[in-house]
Amino acid sequence: MSEVKSRKPANTAFKQQRLKAWQPLLTPKTVLPTLFIAGIIFAPLGGLFLYESDTVNEIVIDYTHCFSQTLGQPVIVGEDQYSYTFTSANTTVILVPTMELTNSTTWMDGTAPGDGSLVQRCTIEFTIPTQLNSPIYLYYRLTNFYQNHRKYVKSLSNNQLKGSVIGSPEAGTSCTQMSTDPSGKVYYPCGLIANSVFNDTFSNLTLLDVPGSTDDNQTFVFDDSDISWSSDNSKYGSYSGDPSSVAPPPNWSKRYPNGYNATNIFDPQKDKHFQVWMRTSWFPTFRKLYAKYTSADPLPGGTYKVSVDLNYDITQYGGTKSLVLTGTSFLGNRNSFMGLAYIVMGCICAFLGIVFLVRNFYRPRKLGDHDRLSWNNHQD
Incomplete structure (x- = not known):
């Protein structure tokens, strides 16, 4: 009889899940700066994108x-x-x-x-x-x-x-x-x-x-x-x-x-x-390029x-x-969605950063506090 082929994964670090890994600890010192930095970056970028979109005639x-x-x-x-x-x-x-x-x-x-x-x-x-x-x-x-x-x-x-x-x-x-x-x-x-x-x-x-x-x-x-x-x-x-x-x-x-x-x-x-038409659109309202004017002379x-x-x-x-x-800008045609999306995301990040900062200021929590374990809080 032929040997039964083993279905055991090979003894490698990848297949046996022994690769080195790093799992960050989400603490106020890491989360708050991340939220504020994201808000500071996203909101101005959104304003720039919105401005560029509005410059398109x-x-x-x-x-x-x-x-x-x-x-x-x-x-x-x-x-x-x-x-x-x-x-x-x-x-x-x-x-x-x-x-x-x-x-x-x-x-x-x-x-x-x-x-x-x-x-x-x-x-x-x-x-x-x-x-x-x-x-x-x-x-x-x-x-x-x-x-x-x-x-x-x-x-x-x-x-x-x-x-x-x-x-x-x-x-x-x-x-x-x-x-x-x-x-x-x-x-x-x-x-x-x-x-x-x-x-x-x-x-x-x-x-x-x-x-x-x-x-x-x-x-x-x-x-x-x-x-x-x-x-x-x-x-x-x-x-x-x-x-x-x-x-x-x-x-x-x-x-x-x-x-x-x-x-x-x-x-x-x-x-x-025909080639332009065959590239189908994702949405029921769309526009497709028909022709373009590239002469150096303006209209x-x-x-x-x-x-x-x-x-x-x-x-x-x-x-x-x-x-x-x-016309066009470096972002393409006139479309305010990207600018508004960045502004909204920046505001959300900044708002959450403020909320978590206030929460941490008034009710701070010690990292690894044993008193927070469920069995230590059990009451007879």
């Missing part, structure tokens, strides 16, 4: 219901649908943004919808009250969109996105609820995330009535070639199979009305907007317009979509 304009406006008639954006946040003193006069709905036979890139439908275009005019230095970032902001839902997050095929050909069984496992079309073709790319990709299109910013110039308008070009994480490039590749063997997702029908062929097959490695104050091709219906989710134009 930002414009947010909700254009959700632009599609329902009367054609060719500019309308004023409601007070609850836009916000201006500027630090410069020269921001006393801010014109209310306006939106105007028009129809076009082509998208901004010059191509026409394959089904012959018209493209709804929303032109937004707004004021930048002071000069903005680059870099300047253009985001879209969505609300009430739960990208963090478990079924949604898992509904994709990493193998397919890297360019591999997958069959219906693998697509059905990876891309729940969005794997194949009625004819049995696998969707490319499959999954709920890809099918719901944000597809509104923003134009460059145009300055109207350029001051001190004979030109009526001046266009500032925003670049979208470097908006995704550099590490995302390794996650995507060109499709290696027959384009006619796969089908575009249902919500991509206007973009590919006749399906895929050798000349128009979707390439996720080149589509940076002068004045009235600007930007056009948006309305392709994305957010109303079916009961949400909203907004245009966000913002």
Whole structure:
């Protein structure tokens, strides 16, 4: 008979728990300085972070219901649908943004919808009250969109996105609820995330009535070639199979009305907007980078317009979509959460330090006092 293998752990210091260890004693002399030092560090840092966040200039304009406006008639954006946040003193006069709905036979890139439908275009005019230095970032902001839902997050095929050909069984496992079309073709790319990709299109910013110039308008070009994480490039590749063997997702029908062929097959490695969308958000309200302005020339104050091709219906989710134009600080975008969190934590540490200090001053306790043992306090 073979020997029974022993399940006894090896006789080593790690597995036999003989490593040297140090367990600090929590005494007033160690706890009180720690709390006060934490309070002294956290609170000023929080104030610095909050100040830096407040120095970021930002414009947010909700254009959700632009599609329902009367054609060719500019309308004023409601007070609850836009916000201006500027630090410069020269921001006393801010014109209310306006939106105007028009129809076009082509998208901004010059191509026409394959089904012959018209493209709804929303032109937004707004004021930048002071000069903005680059870099300047253009985001879209969505609300009430739960990208963090478990079924949604898992509904994709990493193998397919890297360019591999997958069959219906693998697509059905990876891309729940969005794997194949009625004819049995696998969707490319499959999954709920890809099918719901944000597809509104923003134009460059145009300055109207350029001051001190004979030109009526001046266009500032925003670049979208470097908006995704550099590490995302390794996650995507060109499709290696027959384009006619796969089908575009249902919500991509206007973009590919006749399906895929050798000349128009979707390439996720080149589509940076797709890569940004595929990095799902943790919260139902989020913003994603669309383009950025990195030229050395600043954006002068004045009235600007930007056009948006309305392709994305957010109303079916009961949400909203907004245009966000913002700068940045060394902490990133405008967000007061980190600063407030540090301030609150610093105040809590300082408060607890004061409470424990007073408690120790009026009712000190001797370390290792035998009179505190339960059997010494037992009364018959």
